[in-house]
Amino acid sequence: MPKKLKLFRINGDLEELDIALEIFVNIPCLYPITANQVISQSHGLASISSDNPWSEVISELGEIERDCNIIIDSVEAESIDDSLAKVKEYIHHEHEKLKNLNLHKKEAENLQRIYSDAITQIRNISSLDISLDDLFSCEYINARFGKLPKDSYEMLDLYRNKPFLLQVFNEEKNFYWCMYIATDKHEREIDNIFSSLFFERVFIPDFIHGTPEEAIQTLKAENEIVKISLDEIQKEISEILLANKDQLSHIKGELRLLEKMYYARKYVVSMGKKFIITGYVHQNDEDLVRNRYSKLKSTEIDIVPANLEMRFKPPKKIKKRCS
DSSP states (O other): OOTTEEEEEEEEEGGGHHHHHHHHHTOTTOEEOOHHHHHHTOSSOEEOOOOOTTHHHHHHHHHHHHHHTOOOOOOOOSSOOSOHHHHHHHHHHHHHHHHHHHHHHHHHHHHHHHHHHHHHHHHHHHTTOOOHHHHHTOSSEEEEEEEEEHHHHHHGGGGTTSSOEEEEEEEOSSEEEEEEEEEGGGHHHHHHHHHHTTOEEOOOOTTOOSOHHHHHHHHHHHHHHHHHHHHHHHHHHHHHHHHTHHHHHHHHHHHHHHHHHHHHGGGEEEETTEEEEEEEEEGGGHHHHHHHHTTOSSOEEEEEEGGGOOSSOOOSSOOOOOO
């Protein structure tokens, strides 16, 4: 046992526990004993571990960070200034606004991908020297455009006797841009085959007509409209995050403190309407710890020589000192 260690007991009314824990988690040089250890060596004591009522808010703040692809800076907090109801309402309100904007953002980004893929595929089709209207208006055959993984392409030999035609246009790193054609009679069967081979279909928007060159110009114009819309959405998201930056940072700091406080409950035992936290502290930090708890109404701290308590084993090494 380190000779300079002392045993502490923090005890007070349960109604003052949260304030006592705010102080407790901000003193890094305490070496507490878990409630289970204390209970196993005592009588009439109980654990007070409970679920964190703030976990839903913590989770929703995490969703804001993931949805907006940001990390909110945390302002270190030493006390809890806001009520659960107030924080919950604020976070939910801002999250709903951001969630709605991010939904529109994803829709716009999806349109960009659709138009970009359609432009690539129309360029591929133009090599066939056939008008788009003629190709899409065929009565008895159906054309499918898209991307086929290279691994899947090698498996097409298994279906070489099936009634379809495949046209490969060009290749990229992991897939081929291609088109397959099937008759009405065999359409479902061939679609199922290509679906099983992870064929990613690329749809040509219904508003596309005319020559490939005209279609590409139309798609580029539509894509530019989507880009402007996307820029406006991102600007609105950024403005909301900037306007709420300080408040979100403050709340994140409080939530981190609360997480520490609820984690620290594993060191708390109750006896009737009282709580007790037991552990060890270096003798040089005794005055600092006493001063931290001196202003509380019901909570007191007793610090005695460690060898007066033989039921528990103190830490062999001291990793942190406050003074």
